[in-house]
Amino acid sequence: MHKLNYYPISLVIISAWLATPSLAIEINTHGITDLRIGIADTSQSHLAAGQGKFSNSDGLSLSLAQFGVETDIRFDHQFSAKIVLNGSYLAEDAALGITEAYVKYKGLPTSSGWRLETKAGFFYPKISLENDAFAWSSINTLNSSMINTWVAEEIRLTGAELKFTHLGKFSGQNYDWSISGAAFINNDPSSALLSWHGWTTGSRQTGWGESVAFPQPLAAQPGGPLAEQAKRSKPFDEIDHRLGYQVHWDYQQANWGKLNLGYYDNRAQSFQVTDGQYGWGSKFVYAGIKLKLPAQLQLTAQYLEGNNLMQSPDRQDIVKNAYKSGFIMLSKRRNKHGYAMRIEEFQVDDRDNTAGDDNNEYGTALTFSYNYRYSKPLFLATEINIIKSRRPARAYQNLAIKKTEQQLQFSARYFF
Amino acid sequence: MTIKRCIMHLIGFSFLSANCYGFDLQVKVYDIQGNPLPEVVVYLEPLAGQLSSDTKPATIISQTEKSFSPYIGVTQVSTPVVFNNRDDITHHIYSVNQKMPFAFIIQPNQQVVQTASAQTIEIAMGCNVHDWMSGHLLVVDTPYFAKTTAQGQAELSVEQSGDFRLVIWHPQLLNVDHRQSSKITLDTDQNIEVHLTTKLASIAPQQSDDDFDFLSEY
Structure with missing residues (x-):
């Protein structure tokens, strides 16, 4: 276990105690259980150190894709805390961990509509436009897009965020906007997994302190330039004791939709290494839009583009990549039926000269999803994922470089 | 109208204190396009200190x-x-x-x-x-207030005659203090039509764009 494993929980509990000398505490718990049967034409899953882009390997699988519980603790009308626990039990991977834990202050708007919010702890940056349901689950599809699957796997802020919102309704405007900034520690190895397994799709979320497997490049063999890298990456480790930051802007207009735009930089020193975990200087911009269209259609699109750098202790570039991904999704919910179709494109451009560590990748993906609301909390869903990609690193596992992976899933998702 | 009001007081057993000799004011409010306007507030401010037991x-x-x-x-x-x-x-x-x-x-x-x-x-x-x-x-x-019906109609019952300020208020009325007012004198039942001279801003839909029952607050 990492030495700071209990830091977020302690922070929440101590802050809760300090904030509540004599208040009635209100606790609400919600969650989701997602049971799936799937059949996939792929290779060994990236979660089992393979090159497969799904959470399960080739063949038939029965899995608990998500068991998520979020507990909101409200101390008064402005102070609250949230702890989110997520787990999954797959054929070759089991996980259970805290995926968010923070305390939050949400002030009241002024008469001109300005509101201050701040939170501190371990939390997601607000990037995803898909994962707004309980415990960060996706609303319209079973598998999140590649962007948000990556956010769930490797991006989390351990720090504090300050947010200013302007609510237009108090000054005759029909739109709201907000701007926020966060400073964070940890998250120094972010984008290591992206580099070594490429873009993937699923619903798994990495918990605090957790380590995740990845396909080993040839350069990781003894004597190779990546020989000192641990066999599992720990995305939320602190390596260089430097602060990273994230800034975010969003805009929302009633009956139209929402926009967001932001920038993340973990400011990791790329030549630092602790217990086999390197600092990966990782930075990216992101943008998203969600629009209401006629006929109850909704369009959701996101784009993310960035780069990273990981160096040896003598500051030689070992891994240097540029990465980008984007998707467009059309979705519709009507009565008991929900439909979604998503098109994605993704790329990793390897810009270093390290032999035995080719991180290049290019591909496209297609998702068709349908869900039927059997009862208020229970959704029965089926989904097809097709990913076509070219990835030279597959050759390290004696696989064809080009591959089309396909998956059919049936799910019962129960919200509580 | 006054008779109806008296009957209602009698039914309510409050006739001993009721003044059955008041006046009823019917106000019909129209928007700038001339359409009857529902859900606007109509109220009367007594200008001569006319007291009310209501x-x-x-x-x-x-x-x-x-x-x-x-x-x-x-x-x-x-x-x-x-x-x-x-x-x-x-x-x-x-x-x-x-x-x-x-x-x-x-x-x-x-x-x-x-x-x-x-x-x-x-x-x-x-x-x-x-x-x-x-x-x-x-x-x-003031106790003299009402909201207009779907037909743009509001009814006010006033106990004492005199001068009043008739005020129309709506939070989206693009006028000073969201009001339009005029002075009236009430000494008998009256029907008054009020035509707003400024527009109403649109009301934002009172529902979330994210229509899903299990949203987390992120």
């Missing part, structure tokens, strides 16, 4: 399907305002008017009672959990 009952503002119901409320100064959460979720209701500030958490099926301010003010309300929720409450220092 005190209006409590005003109820419900939270229903994540919206304020009614969207516009009107109440007399210093009377109770009852908030009634009919949703199965918690709301966090607040006012941004510093002359009547309030903020409270209201649980499902819970009632919270506030007392209206002692002066005429308009209060914009919201829910700090659900930002799309908007509500407006007008506090008036």
Whole structure:
């Protein structure tokens, strides 16, 4: 276990105690259980150190894709805390961990509509436009897009965020906007997994302190330039004791939709290494839009583009990549039926000269999803994922470089 | 109309204190396009200190399907305002008017009672959990107020004759203080038509764009 494993929980509990000398505490718990049967034409899953882009390997699988519980603790009308626990039990991977834990202050708007919010702890940056349901689950599809699957796997802020919102309704405007900034520690190895397994799709979320497997490049063999890298990456480790930051802007207009735009930089020193975990200087911009269209259609699109750098202790570039991904999704919910179709494109451009560590990748993906609301909390869903990609690193596992992976899933998702 | 009012007092066994010789004012409000305008507040301010024995009952503002119901409320100064959460979720209701500030958490099926301010003010309300929720409450220092029906019609019963200011109020009325007023003299039953001379801004839809029952607040 990492030495700071209990830091977020302690922070929440101590802050809760300090904030509540004599208040009635209100606790609400919600969650989701997602049971799936799937059949996939792929290779060994990236979660089992393979090159497969799904959470399960080739063949038939029965899995608990998500068991998520979020507990909101409200101390008064402005102070609250949230702890989110997520787990999954797959054929070759089991996980259970805290995926968010923070305390939050949400002030009241002024008469001109300005509101201050701040939170501190371990939390997601607000990037995803898909994962707004309980415990960060996706609303319209079973598998999140590649962007948000990556956010769930490797991006989390351990720090504090300050947010200013302007609510237009108090000054005759029909739109709201907000701007926020966060400073964070940890998250120094972010984008290591992206580099070594490429873009993937699923619903798994990495918990605090957790380590995740990845396909080993040839350069990781003894004597190779990546020989000192641990066999599992720990995305939320602190390596260089430097602060990273994230800034975010969003805009929302009633009956139209929402926009967001932001920038993340973990400011990791790329030549630092602790217990086999390197600092990966990782930075990216992101943008998203969600629009209401006629006929109850909704369009959701996101784009993310960035780069990273990981160096040896003598500051030689070992891994240097540029990465980008984007998707467009059309979705519709009507009565008991929900439909979604998503098109994605993704790329990793390897810009270093390290032999035995080719991180290049290019591909496209297609998702068709349908869900039927059997009862208020229970959704029965089926989904097809097709990913076509070219990835030279597959050759390290004696696989064809080009591959089309396909998956059919049936799910019962129960919200509580 | 006066006879009807007397009968209603008699049915209510309040005839001993009732003044059966008042006046009824029928007001019909039209928007700038000439269409009858529902859900606007009409009230009378006595200009010669005409006193009234009437005190209006409590005003109820419900939270229903994540919206304020009614969207516009009107109440007399210093009377109770009852908030009634009919949703199965918690709301966090607040006012941004510093002359009547309030903020409270209201649980499902819970009632919270506030007392209206002692002066005429308009209060914009919201829910700090659900930002799309908007509500407006007008506090008036007169018992003579009503909201227009779907046909744009409001009926006011006044006990004493004299001069009054007839005020039309709507939070989206693009006029000074969201009001349009005129002076009238009441000494008999009257029907008055009021044509607004300014537009009303559109009301934002009182529902979330994300129509899903299991949203987390991120």
